[in-house]
Amino acid sequence: MTDLATHVTEVAAGLCSYLDASPSPFHAVDSAAALLREAGFTEVAETDPTPTAPGHYVVRRGGSLLAWSTAAAGDARAPHTPYRVVGAHTDSPNLRIKPRPDWARAGWQMLGVEVYGGALTNSWLDRDLGLSGRVAVRDADAPGGVAQRLWRVDEPVLRVSQLAIHLDRSVRAEGLQLNDQAHLAPHWGLGLETGARRTFRGWLAEQVGVAAGDVLGYDAMTHDLTPARRIGPDGDLIASARLDNLATSYAAVRALLHAVEQPTAQPWVPVVVLFDHEEVGSMSERGAQSTFLPAWLERIVLATGGTREDYLRALAGTVIASGDMAHATHPNYAERHEPEHPILMNGGPVLKVNTNLRYATDSLGAAAFALACEQAGVPMQTFVTRSDLPCGSTVGPMTSALTGATTVDFGAPVLSMHSTREICGTLDQAAYAAALAAFLAPA
Incomplete structure (x- = not known):
């Protein structure tokens, strides 16, 4: 070489x-x-x-x-x-978690998200998504009683599933039309409407090792889990x-x-x-x-x-x-x-x-x-x-x-x-x- x-x-x-x-x-x-x-x-x-x-x-x-x-x-x-x-x-650009994100529909646990920046939103569909960001937690020993912690979860905890073509056959001719509020909310489980309630704040508290009441604020965002890599027969491109x-x-x-x-x-x-x-x-x-x-x-x-x-x-x-x-x-x-x-x-x-x-x-x-x-x-x-x-x-x-x-x-x-x-x-x-x-x- x-x-x-x-x-x-x-x-x-x-x-x-x-x-x-x-x-x-x-x-x-x-x-x-x-x-x-x-x-x-x-x-x-x-x-x-x-x-x-x-x-x-x-x-x-x-x-x-x-x-x-x-x-x-x-x-x-x-x-x-x-x-x-x-x-x-x-x-x-990515999908960022709203302050009160937890909601349910048709038996699914959903998270409310807001599109950050000029994302090509169709590219977020049908992908394994992790979460990361910064969280502010209660800490009596920190200045102002608040400490900051970075966190990341590189596991497929979220997915935004696309509608099957059988239920929208116009998509091939007219193109995919996505509404940020209605169509981009990721699902991350089942059971919210049946009593097995999981909240995002409680889950985040578990990730950073504090009580749910000690999570005072967060900057949380999604990321695709596919790693960066060289591609092509000669490796002359990088995809990421x-x-x-x-x-x-x-x-x-x-x-x-x-x-x-x-x-x-x-x-x-x-x-x-x-x-x-x-x-x-x-x-x-x-x-x-x-x-x-x-x-x-x-x-x-x-x-x-x-x-x-x-x-x-x-x-x-x-x-x-x-x-x-x-x-x-x-x-x-x-x-x-x-x-x-x-x-x-x-x-x-x-x-x-x-x-x-x-x-x-x-x-x-x-x-x-x-x-x-x-x-x-x-x-x-x-x-x-x-x-x-x-x-x-x-x-x-x-x-x-x-x-x-x-x-x-x-x-x-x-x-x-x-x-x-x-x-x-x-x-x-x-x-x-x-x-x-x-x-x-x-x-």
């Missing part, structure tokens, strides 16, 4: 492990933090003082994470040193849940680890930020429209003796790369894509451009990403959507507006975006991480 093939295999295996370990944004952050700690990063709490000594650090806020390194230049680093930031998001956008999150973490191992001589502070809630607009305390990124960039400046003026100077020289997956040209629907901008699977990272600023890319940002791909020795593709179709967006425009920094949007090719099961190119993942490493540590 060649060195390149070995590297591609290693990146693919690492990505698959990360995807399987991260069924919720909270687990995605936990998995990323673990990779960083193993490489020598020190985790700090937001309530702690910002570290003043040069080093590698990571902080989390719920389902979001920020990591940075000030070790390259050591004590000689000027407070107004600009940043190189790679941003991504940790959340993916949550590729959008955990593939970028993983590539960003790998890139940061590479950047601190081989720091650039140029004056940059490398930063990775993984946001929650991108799929629902990012308007939260930990989304891309929050204070999370700008507050921590300022705290890093102030911790090394800088001023507000130094912080604003740093932002003026900062470049942000906003990463999200990109639509590969679909062979069965090629007419839905811009004909002069085909995006090939395993064709390299994708620069994303939109004149109406659904992406933040301008010529300066595009140049920074093109140089990173050139330095990494990987090809670069360019995506624009058809002029007669609306364009999606990501965290790039909002982080650009909040910081005033030059920003570029990019991605890696994927099919079936927002499905329970997406596919991407195996070679693309190694190229993706290499390009981001070059962006964080430009030659």
Whole structure:
């Protein structure tokens, strides 16, 4: 096996492990933090003082994470040193459990769910579903009397069963029509109407080892139990849940680890930020429209003796790369894509451009990403959507507006975006991480 093939295999295996370990944004952050700690990063709490000594650090806020390194230049680093930031998001569309989910119909125990984000809801039918998330429990020894715990159940506890074709023969001709309220409630057993009552809160309490009355709140979501894996006769594709956008999150973490191992001589502070809630607009305390990124960039400046003026100077020289997956040209629907901008699977990272600023890319940002791909020795593709179709967006425009920094949007090719099961190119993942490493540590 060649060195390149070995590297591609290693990146693919690492990505698959990360995807399987991260069924919720909270687990995605936990998995990323673990990779960083193993490489020598020190985790700090937001309530702690910002570290003043040069080093590698990571902080989390719920389902979001920020990591940075000030070790390259050591004590000689000027407070107004600009940043190189790679941003991504940790959340993916799914079905989330309602606060009072228990109900029954026709002898079935059901759970009320709400669709999170722009899910392809048909892809959630007839699948073995597990559950995961975060739970807040009563704890007299914890601050405010509340402790947080991550939990996950990788067992087939839920299913959303599709109606048999015999009872709706129009589905072949007219297509499947799903009502979020009526047709997506999963069933998880029988007997609720006959007295063998099981409540979700009581079951969740059993999973985390507390009394039902001590479960004070939860963020609970479903996930498909099929593991991530390489597919195809040559293994040149990866199929998994949550590729959008955990593939970028993983590539960003790998890139940061590479950047601190081989720091650039140029004056940059490398930063990775993984946001929650991108799929629902990012308007939260930990989304891309929050204070999370700008507050921590300022705290890093102030911790090394800088001023507000130094912080604003740093932002003026900062470049942000906003990463999200990109639509590969679909062979069965090629007419839905811009004909002069085909995006090939395993064709390299994708620069994303939109004149109406659904992406933040301008010529300066595009140049920074093109140089990173050139330095990494990987090809670069360019995506624009058809002029007669609306364009999606990501965290790039909002982080650009909040910081005033030059920003570029990019991605890696994927099919079936927002499905329970997406596919991407195996070679693309190694190229993706290499390009981001070059962006964080430009030659």
